[in-house]
Amino acid sequence: MPASAPEAPAPALPRPLIGWRLLALFYDLWPALALWMLASLCFTLGYTIAGHHDPHENIAPLSVLQWALWATCWLLAGLYAVISWRRGGQTLGMRPWRLRVVGADGRPPSWQALCARYAVGTLSLLAAGLGFWWAWIDRDRLAWHDRASGTRMVRNPKP
Template structure:
């Protein structure tokens, strides 16, 4: 089954998608670490002001790691910021920083920007870039798993179309 293509730009191939994914993975790690530093500061302040103590551990990092009621919210906080990074960029301009560097844009198949709801749906199949391997199998349509599941596409922009702000 061939899908109707309404975009002015060709769909992106596997190599550009993976290169963009690598750039964005580095940025996602930085976002995760920054959110972790912020949560560590907040938890440190809570300990300092007596909300709770180190619970028998010598270091605060041990307390966080070994206490489920600290560990789970801490991890969800960090992952939430990483998710926010992708959702915000995809729904605002269709491009993350890595996508901008490689002239890629995610969009609906009619060429319009995706919604926040669609961006959320793209998150899980996009995880670790595995969904992009579907492009190798489907060379004609060049759709990844996340594209197929959400009715979106990743296109290769011209230099002119890629100019401008994120």
């Protein structure tokens, strides 16, 4: 049996530019917004059915219910992102730009890494997007959430 020559390592997939990341984030805003609207509807209907206020009035600002709604919306967006990343490495917004989330070793990331990615990504956005802009000056083009979670975003080649 002839000895086979060692296979050449596959070329590393290129790191996506910050513009593609931001476009994917903008695309993902729309499914998240739909989930937030459903959550808001459920909260408003539940509050109205319980007889706490007229349906034409807004929920009182800074109430416990409003904080619960914010937390629910954050969790729904997180579920959408983490489940999408875990199942195929992509959210709906990442598909047109051929972006994919992988572990630092190139394998699918763990649930814990993806949850950390979402949490640090949220903090990054709350800091006026500083964690995303960081990818411009990072030598590996990694954002804060990439570094913190041990994940990478790569751009798939054209089919």
